[in-house]
Amino acid sequence: MGNLIDPTNTELYALVLKDAPYVIxxxxxxxxxxxxxxxxxxRRMLKLNREIEVLSEVVDSKAQAGE
Amino acid sequence: MPDTDGAAKGVGSVKRQLQxxxxxxxxxxxxxxxxxxxxxxxxxxxxxGTIDAPxxxxxxxxxxxAAMQPTDGTGVRYQRPxxxxxxxxxxxxIAEASFLVFTLAAIFAVLFLVKRKQSYDTRSRIxxxxxxxxTIGTMITGVMWTRASWLTNWSQLGxxxxxxxxxATYTIMLVFVIAYFVLRNSVEDPERRAVYSAVxxxxxxxxxxISFFITRMVPSxxxxxxxxxxxxxxxxxxxxxxxGMLMLGYAIYALRVAxxxxxxxxxxxxxxxxx
Numbered sequence: 001m002g003n004l005i006d007p008t009n010t011e012l013y014a015l016v017l018k019d020a021p022y023v024i025x026x027x028x029x030x031x032x033x034x035x036x037x038x039x040x041x042x043r044r045m046l047k048l049n050r051e052i053e054v055l056s057e058v059v060d061s062k063a064q065a066g067e
Numbered sequence: 068m069p070d071t072d073g074a075a076k077g078v079g080s081v082k083r084q085l086q087x088x089x090x091x092x093x094x095x096x097x098x099x100x101x102x103x104x105x106x107x108x109x110x111x112x113x114x115x116g117t118i119d120a121p122x123x124x125x126x127x128x129x130x131x132x133a134a135m136q137p138t139d140g141t142g143v144r145y146q147r148p149x150x151x152x153x154x155x156x157x158x159x160x161i162a163e164a165s166f167l168v169f170t171l172a173a174i175f176a177v178l179f180l181v182k183r184k185q186s187y188d189t190r191s192r193i194x195x196x197x198x199x200x201x202t203i204g205t206m207i208t209g210v211m212w213t214r215a216s217w218l219t220n221w222s223q224l225g226x227x228x229x230x231x232x233x234x235a236t237y238t239i240m241l242v243f244v245i246a247y248f249v250l251r252n253s254v255e256d257p258e259r260r261a262v263y264s265a266v267x268x269x270x271x272x273x274x275x276x277i278s279f280f281i282t283r284m285v286p287s288x289x290x291x292x293x294x295x296x297x298x299x300x301x302x303x304x305x306x307x308x309x310x311g312m313l314m315l316g317y318a319i320y321a322l323r324v325a326x327x328x329x330x331x332x333x334x335x336x337x338x339x340x341x342x
């Protein structure tokens with residue numbers, strides 16, 4: 001196959017790519033953490049809202065029955 | 068007859084809070100994503116150090132200026148592309164967002180001590196919780212920067228975090244935020260817990276401006292962003308990332324406030340049913 005990439009180019013790419021894992025980890029951890037946190041909050045909110053709707057209906061029907 | 072007006076108002080208020088939070092989260096998400104894409108496409112590649120190649124290379128990447136070339140005429144010197152500099156586009160905005168939510172927590176702590184309203188204590192606690200998330204984000208991106216750009220080994224990292232002024236003061240901030248939750252969980256009486264937490268938040272917050280300004284006051288390895296100037300192609304994604312991340316920071320805080328309000332509404336409804 002020989003050298004498909006010029007050896008000096010390989011050296012240049014290697015020097016740049018040495019930093020790549022750190023850049024990828026920095027962005028990936030941030031995105032995963034923020035998206036996961038927002039998703040957890042939204043799921044909890046949806047569950048709470050469902051409970052509120054059910055209880056509101058019960059409270060309203062009790063109030064109407066009491067009038 | 069049970070008073071359903073209070074609960075209904077609570078539901079309406081929560082819906083408005085939730086709408087604002089979701090809109091801010093979407094806009095913040097779009098802006099930070101746009102900044103991320105620009106940082107890797109339109110932003111000019113920054114350089115850090117040099118690399119010597121034995122001969123000129125067929126590449127669009129230009130060699131270093133003539134004044135920097137080897138004087139003995141051997142090989143060609145290139146400026147080293149600084150990929151880890153890309154971390155900066157998110158590291159700085161997330162640090163700013165941590166200062167923003169920490170300041171919100173301190174403002175509500177002061178309001179609680181003045182007015183003694185429980186909702187201010189809740190908002191202050193949520194502010195501290197959001198600060199914890201953003202501080203951890205800043206620390207992780209900062210560690211990646213330190214490893215890649217300062218070439219600090221894992222074994223040297225602890226020493227660097229205690230000796231470098233910005234890192235030390237920011238680490239202290241993280242410790243304070245963790246200590247806040249330890250304090251909260253160790254006091255059982257709700258009134259005393261809220262007072263101690265508010266006082267602790269205000270004292271802990273003093274570290275935030277110290278951490279921000281320390282690199283301007285004492286010698287530090289940490290870059291001082293607003294003094295060093297920036298190329299327009301780098302400045303635009305940086306500003307977009309800052310606006311987006313501040314929006315995301317506030318959106319997360321507002322989402323948690325809406326969640327706590329929903330929890331309060333649920334408690335009111337349960338009390339009405341039991342009463």
